[in-house]
Amino acid sequence: MQTDTYVVHIVDDEEPVRRSLGFLLSVMGFNVRVHDSATSFLAAAPGAGNACLVTDLGMPDMNGVELLERLNEMGAMMPSIVVTGRGDVPMAVAAMRAGAIDFIEKPFEDDVLVDAIKRAASSFDGTAKEDDDTSALLSRLEQLSEREREVLSGLVGGLSNKTIAYDLDINPRTVEIHRANVMSKMQAKSLPELIRMAIAMDLPDERG
Template sequence: MTDKLIYVIDDDEAVRESLSFLLASAGLAVRTHESATEFLSAFDSRRCGCVVTDVRMPEMSGLDLLKEVKARDSRLPVIVMTGHGDIPMAVDAMKHGALDFIEKPFDDEVIISAVTAALGARDQEAQREAQLAEISRRHGSLSPRERDVLEQLVAGKPNKVIAFELGISPRTVEVYRASLMTKMQAASLSELVRMRFLMGPV
């Protein structure tokens, strides 16, 4: 996980140092910031990792920071830390896309588990994006007629009905279907249909 940075943002120096030590002890790379504005001034939306921020800070709150991170089209997961009286604010942060909130004082294992889960969720999202990009690339290699046949197959129509509706022979439908399976690298019709659904509207 050394290629990922955990950004710890809190105006309390003791909290920053404590969290930095804890997360570094768990093998994570950490960068600390004393304010949301300081973090944003050095912010790189392409960077992978996770943000752990206090929800109540001067100048700019954790909620406002969360909104700004999302506005910059960043996929960085955000975990907010909250005092007991700030629970409603933390819940509001969740509504705006925060992945989790941790109430202070927190157990070491709780924060490590939350950060690990956040990094895992981001990895899964990246894998889904890569998978979708590859499926879209394969779909782009299909001829217009192959795409027609694919849409009919996804609709659950048998070869004879597809042949009738497209004005071709059932044998030709089989040829297109075999070509589809090869180009889309699908091992079965169900996998082919699943790939098409993953793409959404085209």
């Protein structure tokens, strides 16, 4: 995978963030374009070509999830990574359902972002690994207990541990244990990965 065959678009309303990320990725050999708003990026999106997007979640004109939804409407969707300092379960679910391939919470190590961009860009040269097929995921799903499935359903619905605990009338700490078991049995390394699995299996959330 060659970093000079595609462009990384950075969308963030904070100039220091754009400058620091742009410098980091340029030093790593990436072609970088920075945009101070989702609106300015959308103006260039149709002609972006081989590109991936790194967007902040909370921006004044249009948040990161709304940006991904707009790209979908335009038919200009590209591999996208959502970055936020206020990450939580509902935000992660919304971002993944809007098409994000990764959801990264600030502060993060440089290599976390670089690795995510490389995974996104690998789709351009055919080196991306195929996701686990649905039959394998369903096999893992069968290993979950009834309560673990209920917790998974709540997570897919974008609910917090506290809300899931209230709905199931159990202790929040118990939800944390069930959530850890779900992650382990589904072989998910992160919440975004678990959400991707749920979307691949077309699992309904707790709201149906």
